[in-house]
């Protein structure tokens with residue numbers, strides 16, 4: 168039998184802070200609500216011990232913004248006349264070295280939430296006294312952490328409603344944090360349930376987490392956005408990188424296109440007729456939707472800056488469009504490098 172519903176479970180210790188109805192209400196804000204519903208996703212409001220038990224330590228490692236700001240970006244050193252094969256190898260090597268280096272700058276951060284589609288019998292048994300786990304795709308929120316962040320924000324004088332007590336203010340801030348964290352996690356459910364599984368590589372985490380946060384930011388209201396901005400300013404690069412998207416995309420629809428390009432690893436949405444145009448004229452004049460153009464434009468711009476302009480037109484461009492590459496990751500790795508390049512200046 169196939170059950171279509173979302174299960175919400177809240178640790179009884181947090182019953183005074185938040186209700187199931189509120190959690191359901193928050194989930195409906197997510198553009199992926201129907202997906203959670205159709206896949207019988209379970210949502211647990213639990214504590215940080217459970218979240219850390221379920222989310223493996225290597226997935227809690229992220230990039231420190233200040234460290235990244237200090238780092239030099241690599242330059243590609245080839246000229247237009249260099250053989251294509253050499254360029255291809257050189258580019259690939261340089262990109263891999265860049266991401267290998269970046270991994271060294273990762274450090275462990277506490278996470279507010281986690282999505283997991285790999286609940287094992289061992290986990291169910293181990294955590295049975297704390298939480299009623301089942302083998303379903305699940306979202307976990309560390310309510311104690313959300314409350315701590317809320318208390319800190321409250322003590323810095325962030326007041327989101329003038330008529331409430333300090334205690335009520337903390338609860339309201341915590342609810343707002345839980346709301347954003349839930350929507351963030353629904354993005355991970357979206358990619359995972361559509362077959363793109365989380366990878367513990369820096370470039371993957373950068374794009375996946377920044378999009379997850381960009382979606383959360385895009386779908387919450389103005390008041391929640393203030394709290395979101397406040398929290399994210401202390402978060403690692405991958406999370407702060409949501410700004411990269413919102414500094415460039417103007418509409419939620421463009422963000423959703425971006426999410427689908429990331430999910431499907433392709434640009435099939437670009438009408439076939441204009442493919443050749445993209446690579447012979449200035450991409451900016453093309454009447455294609457925001458992000459599809461942006462993706463090509465940015466890689467193009469980077470190719471000029473780093474001296475592989477011709478290589479972009481001859482190899483990378485066709486590679487993206489026609490999928491004539493054994494591994495599309497190189498495009499995302501390159502794109503992640505561009506993101507970091509801009510984030511260094513924008514954060």
Ligand SMILES: [Zn+2]
Pocket residue numbers: 351352355376379
């Ligand atoms: Zn995430």
